[in-house]
Amino acid sequence: MSKVSPKKHLGQHFLVDQNIARKIVEQLTLPGGVEDVLEIGPGMGVLTQYMLEHKEYRTTVLDIDRESIAYLQQHFPALGDRIISADFLKTDLSKLFPGKFAIIGNFPYNISSQIFFKVLEHRDVVPEVVCMIQKEVAERLASPPGNKAYGILSVLLQAFYTIDYKFTVHENVFHPPPKVKSGVISVVRNDRKSLPCDEKLFFSVVKNSFGTRRKTLRNCLKTFNLPPEVTTQPVFDKRAEQLSVEDFIALTQLVEQNI
Numbered sequence: 001m002s003k004v005s006p007k008k009h010l011g012q013h014f015l016v017d018q019n020i021a022r023k024i025v026e027q028l029t030l031p032g033g034v035e036d037v038l039e040i041g042p043g044m045g046v047l048t049q050y051m052l053e054h055k056e057y058r059t060t061v062l063d064i065d066r067e068s069i070a071y072l073q074q075h076f077p078a079l080g081d082r083i084i085s086a087d088f089l090k091t092d093l094s095k096l097f098p099g100k101f102a103i104i105g106n107f108p109y110n111i112s113s114q115i116f117f118k119v120l121e122h123r124d125v126v127p128e129v130v131c132m133i134q135k136e137v138a139e140r141l142a143s144p145p146g147n148k149a150y151g152i153l154s155v156l157l158q159a160f161y162t163i164d165y166k167f168t169v170h171e172n173v174f175h176p177p178p179k180v181k182s183g184v185i186s187v188v189r190n191d192r193k194s195l196p197c198d199e200k201l202f203f204s205v206v207k208n209s210f211g212t213r214r215k216t217l218r219n220c221l222k223t224f225n226l227p228p229e230v231t232t233q234p235v236f237d238k239r240a241e242q243l244s245v246e247d248f249i250a251l252t253q254l255v256e257q258n259i
Helices: 018-026 066-075 077-082 109-121 135-142 152-158 199-209 245-257
Strands: 036-040 058-063 083-085 101-106 128-134 161-169 182-189
Touching: 018 101, 018 128, 058 066, 058 077, 066 077, 066 083, 077 083, 109 128, 109 135, 109 152, 128 135, 135 152, 135 161, 135 182, 152 161, 152 199, 152 245, 199 245
Parallel strands: 036 058, 036 101, 058 083, 101 128
Antiparallel strands: 128 182, 161 182
């Protein structure tokens, strides 16, 4: 098999620039003695080849595309049974890794947000993610409060991870070229073990707060039926994008006390 045909329904855009591939792999730090790394969507192994240069990493690759799996088995026999044919979003990760593992990949743009929601679910065993995603999404995840790009996933991820926008990748280094630029980000677990509030409620407060971006929190959080004397507090005059993670935690605690 010479090459894998990119499939539109899988959102495949194969990176062909070797220098960028090497640079993406170089962003990986593997904190705390972690050895296992899962590469999502390796395609034809443009990142995989540089991962395998790091003998200290135990690399596992996972792809939903059977043609890619066949290509990887042919070209990277050293991976052996660590070439997994599966859908990441439906995979039981605890069966693949007994302990902690990092994640790397050129994520399909159409499921990048879903990948991060799954990372959040496994945050206690995923200390680091290095990935290339759509530039607009990468900027959103790394965005600080007060920025229009700041949104639901920015808050939820930043509650547990430090996100660093590394560099921009242009369309012309892919086959086929996507219609948008890409961004590479590093996502590293912070020291927060758990939230000092109800976690499900925190997620709900954040999602509702961004429900209608132009409206104040007073309007966005009507669904919680808070007492009028609570919603006269200054925080309810703000919009969601003005609140930091710590502000959202305090807001969740306030909601928790009054519902």
